[in-house]
Amino acid sequence: MDLYQRGEREHRAHIRRRRLLAAAAGTALVALGARRWIDDEATALAKRERRADGRPRLPPGQRVLSRFRPMGGVAGDPRPGQLRLRVHGEVDTPTTMTMRDLLALDQHDAEVDVHCVTGWSVLGAKVRGVSIETICRTVGVLDRAKHLIFEGAAGYTANVPLASLRGRNNLLAYRLDGAPLALENGAPLRAVVPDLYFWKSAKWVTGLRFVEKDAPGYWETRGYHNRADPWEEQRYALF
């Protein structure tokens, strides 16, 4: 084989490699990108719907999934029989509730839409639990209390203004879609605050602390927004 033929062969091999690389890159881009750029049917439908308050059913930047995704976190003790929910802070009657104590309170079934800060939403999730309003009445929350800190396993906290917890759909849930909560969804008890990004809905709840002054929680002290309104896309704190 003379030098010319060898050079020609190397040149062809080089072009083949280039084409292969381009094809691989293109395929990867399409595979990764298409899902982001093209709405699936459920997402497109939800984008056309409106809530009773006039806001779109699907907040901006969200896509619809059919069920909750496990988003990690240090799991707590899933045993319902061992639950000890400490309700304390600015309340008349600080108390520790068991699951049976909670089950003895007024129960509430709700269909809620939840929105994760990572971009997924689940619409119409069926939850059962005890509304925060019921808990507030039971322990006698003092007028000076302005915020509720959900306390979860391994020191997790999430702060929510009490004003955002009006309405019975803000609750402590122990059932999801007809079954007890699964471990990855916060069993045996989790908060559900549908109108804020879902990290505010602490999993594996072990305490409710009513406070006068706001105290940013786990994610709020790590660059996430203190308020977390999905319709305002309050995902991250500003500089």
Place this chain on the structure above:
Amino acid sequence: MPSSKVDRPPNRSLFRRWRQWLRAAHRDVGYLLVGLTFVYALSGLAVNHISDWDPNFNSYERTYQLPLGSDDWEDRALADAALAAAGLEEAPTDVFGVDEEVQVTTDSAELTITRASGEVLVRGRSPRWLLRASNWLHLNRGKRAWTLIADAYAILLLGLAVSGMFMLPGRRGLRGRGAILVAVGVSIPVLYVVLSGGP
């Protein structure tokens, strides 16, 4: 005729040796960081897509049927029968009976028995050992000593990035394609922040 080695200016020789040392350091630090890079890269990929899958556990959900008449059984008997039906050889850590259901917890699964129908829903999980350990390290949920290792890794990684720029002289280095590639690399995060509107 004097040799070129003798003719070479001493400062050039020093410079050449400096670059050799840099390459050697870059190579050895690179070898040293292979393990940690795999931990952080694999975990980064896994956790970046946490909304698509569970990077720590393989979860499963199965249903089983208890024999007719089991609705009369005591909670503990129901729990034992459900565990046997599911093939779980674990002792329950909690048996919690409410009106229509009995919830049984073990170390690896939760079982929900519907009294009336005898249906058993088993939800369990098995850890993805490698990824779970990597995620645990990456998210720094271990002991405080890991912070020192993670800091050292970050500093050495910065060293690799800087030393990498000066490894090759001339047009293949920072005077040519090196400068272009560095500029492209730097522009990626800058453009992303500018075009996306930033945080």
